[in-house]
Amino acid sequence: MSDEKNIRTGLIVKxxxxxxxxxxxxxxxxxxxxxxxxxxxxxxxxxxxxVSFNDDKVxxxxxxxxxYLIRPPLANMDQLIFVVSMCEPSPNLTLLDKFIAIxxxxxxxxxxxxxxxxxxxxxxxFSIYTKAGIKILIVDYDDIKTIQAVKELLKGKISAFTxxxxxxxxxxxxxxxxxxxxxxxxxSKKLGRGKHTTRHAQLxxxxxxxxxxxxxxxxxxxxxxxxxxxxxxxSDCFVEFSDFSGECMFKDCSHxxxxxxxxxxxxxxxxxxxxxxxxxxxxxxxxxxxxxxEHR
Numbered sequence: 001m002s003d004e005k006n007i008r009t010g011l012i013v014k015x016x017x018x019x020x021x022x023x024x025x026x027x028x029x030x031x032x033x034x035x036x037x038x039x040x041x042x043x044x045x046x047x048x049x050x051v052s053f054n055d056d057k058v059x060x061x062x063x064x065x066x067x068y069l070i071r072p073p074l075a076n077m078d079q080l081i082f083v084v085s086m087c088e089p090s091p092n093l094t095l096l097d098k099f100i101a102i103x104x105x106x107x108x109x110x111x112x113x114x115x116x117x118x119x120x121x122x123x124x125x126f127s128i129y130t131k132a133g134i135k136i137l138i139v140d141y142d143d144i145k146t147i148q149a150v151k152e153l154l155k156g157k158i159s160a161f162t163x164x165x166x167x168x169x170x171x172x173x174x175x176x177x178x179x180x181x182x183x184x185x186x187x188s189k190k191l192g193r194g195k196h197t198t199r200h201a202q203l204x205x206x207x208x209x210x211x212x213x214x215x216x217x218x219x220x221x222x223x224x225x226x227x228x229x230x231x232x233x234x235s236d237c238f239v240e241f242s243d244f245s246g247e248c249m250f251k252d253c254s255h256x257x258x259x260x261x262x263x264x265x266x267x268x269x270x271x272x273x274x275x276x277x278x279x280x281x282x283x284x285x286x287x288x289x290x291x292x293x294e295h296r
Contacts, residue, residue, distance in 0.1 A: 007060065010053065012045060019033060020034070020059065030053065033058060033059065034059045035058055043062060046075050047075070051063060067107055072213075073201065077106075078159060080160050082112050083161055083163035084114055084163060086115070086117055097238075101237035102237070112136040117140055118140065128273040132238075151208065155208040160212070228290060230290075234287055241255060241272070244271070
């Protein structure tokens with residue numbers, strides 16, 4: 001075993017099977033394997049982890065994470081960028097709101113990027129998320145400035161693109177930097193959804209010091225694999241509620257339909273988008289049905 005003084009640190013940028021590509025601070029890539037004890041201790045390595053490794057290219061330590069997503073396994077994310085297409089596939093705002101809530105719960109900055117804006121109107125969605133205080137960008141491939149705006153957003157950060165298959169994540173990544181050459185898929189006319197083209201999580205290094213992960217698309221059936229948010233903590237994940245929740249008549253207000261709820265009143269007055277509140281109410285009902293053991 002190598003001497004402890006030869007320990008290096010680095011960032012896991014790719015994981016295939018049991019082999020991990022670790023980038024050192026000087027930009028050199030090392031193909032490493034984890035210590036056997038990690039499996040015994042049920043320690044899971046994933047893309048985004050900062051680790052220590054020795055001259056034998058054995059990962060000896062996983063540094064403390066600031067956050068962790070279960071599926072796909074990603075650690076230490078600064079921001080989650082939700083790519084939403086205006087059609088093919090059509091926007092699913094309930095699903096989008098679920099993942100924004102999970103990002104907030106994990107202390108990851110959520111950002112919404114709209115694609116295929118030339119094929120359908122985007123003003124309503126833009127209004128909903130702007131009102132909610134969530135950063136939203138519009139991508140038009142005929143306007144290079146919109147691509148540059150996304151690239152600037154990624155500068156110096158570890159970010160992940162996510163969204164349903166077919167919304168254009170890989171296309172956008174290739175537009176940001178054509179060195180990636182990430183395969184893109186056609187929309188399946190028969191199934192109404194995209195073909196899977198991304199097979200594993202990987203961090204792509206940008207020339208502005210940022211990293212971006214392209215991840216497999218998700219479906220409505222996978223949301224609970226990311227995390228379970230208790231109903232008592234759910235309202236904190238809808239940031240626009242915070243301006244009103246302290247004014248509710250009851251301290252234990254669920255913000256769903258109670259008399260004297262300032263959040264419900266804000267929805268009636270148009271200060272909170274009705275679609276966002278509807279998503280919250282659906283998530284609250286789901287959270288009520290989660291058993292105690294599922295939170296453990």
